[in-house]
Amino acid sequence: MSYPHFSSISRSFAPGWFAAVMGTGVLSMSTLALSARWPLLAGPAEVLHWFNVLLFALLAVPWLTRWLRFPQAAMQTLQHPVQANFYPTFSIALLVLAAQWVQFGPYVGAALFFWWAGVILHFVFSFAVLFFMFRGEHVALDHVTPAKFIPAVGLVVMPLAGGPLLAHMDGALREWALTANIVGLGAGSMMYLGLLGLTLQRKYLHKPAQGILTPTVWIHLAPIGVIPVSFMNLAEHFPFPVVREIAAVLMALVWGFGVWWLVMASLLTWSAKAAGQLPFALSWWGFTFPLGAFAVESLRLYKIFGWNSMLVIGVLAWLMLCGFWSLTLWRTARGVLSGGIFQPHP
Template identity: 40%
Template structure:
């Protein structure tokens, strides 16, 4: 075979590698972009141009979802062994639910920013169903595995609980727009998502803290995942408030709001801890770019969104200042991660296998 033929063969194999090595965590980029759109819409009260930014981010996010869904789906068809291997992997399996969570985030984008209830319902229904399936499959694979070690424990394990907790974020807003049995099913799904997700989060929180305190540090490639703990906190606050606001049978709402404020306080502590731990990794252990960098974005964005909610409930200006300051940190993280991902993708690094 001549050199031209060899180059054509390499190009062909490279294209197949995109599908073969398309890891589940790509959809974390959609989660991050979607939450940035929502928080931009929230803080447009300070800078009206952020409304325009939010709209463009939603359209960009829809494009990313369609783009990523193609190799994600083809991988299950053409390379099912690779797809199943990731589902059985003690670290990568936890990132599979990002596919479902990305649809739930898009449901919130369509409802909150584009005011399109039809597409919001479509994405929410598909996302909620997918998330419920993944919330069973991923833990089950872990429960029956005999190969999981303490080295495998990492904050990425929060993702299945986070996905369940995200269900009521759009679901709480959409529930009043369903009628009859569909309305009842939506309400039950919202309570199921928050209840199952919250208590799973508490269980995994204990395991992850055990690893942090009694085991060696996370490998530098997984260092950004320390931010994921903000995901169930921020999403949990937003989801709970949306449920309480839109469930007529809940007549006394103040206790839920107080709990949300307390939960927010834990989130502020962890936000500070995540910043300190990230600086520690940068100074002492290095922080090389990888797809786990997207773990910076959605969790922080969820906490920024929850801060906006807490301010609207209690009207403490300091809370609002904290939220607006963290919003710009979020925007910085998103921009840097997007640029690094684009450069890395151009050179084909994410598709070299793992």
């Protein structure tokens, strides 16, 4: 089998590729957070940061080429009941990079550029993806997986960098940025609650999502990890001290659900692997960002409560993230070198 030409790669370029940027970004930031306790991790965290910037730049070329040269193929994916959910990974990647630029530096100019670009583009994608789903009749229960959370995840990710960046804005710009953060967090949180019920309905009453969709069970941890942290970031800018106390309690309760789901996702994944139902695919990157989001949430809670149990669970999640990320990167690199990963999946 000959290696595919760039035009073939860009024509069929999967929108889910940017989950790799999301996962690598959260690994770099969680590693940086742990470097406060173990300084030796500061170097690897910096390497991961710059590697992720390069990774985004490389993936952006075929992604943008597809929209420019093959808009019909891109639009067809945007209207697909499953694949469309992965398009917002591009805008989420921009928001994750903004958060990286805040933590590694900070490089405020770069962070503001990536954040505003990510916010605008993600609002566009969140409306476009859901518009086609709400307007059509092509979505069936078989298509309902936690991948449906991805547009909502991007909305709640906005305050991760948006909260700290408010300190670098003033006047009307700051007011609009704060409003964008509130709209994103509010809309994404309510969407997650509705979709949570829908996905649990499938798990109770319908056949499970298996095969290449098995890793999507981990996506639950993304909103669980991000929503409380984003709430804390915004609460610091509200003139009501009690809001910060409420945010800490909410954060702990949602984190508790995350601990439970971490075990459940592990059991379901192990069961799928034992049954031979876990083939490698790009969807494996779905393991990484949710685990990283939960690890970051755990470490943030440890700073607030000072409980060693939260630290231990956070470090455990980080170690699992390192394992999943390393394995997935290795398998992805092999697929890229062989060209097999660019072949359309049956």
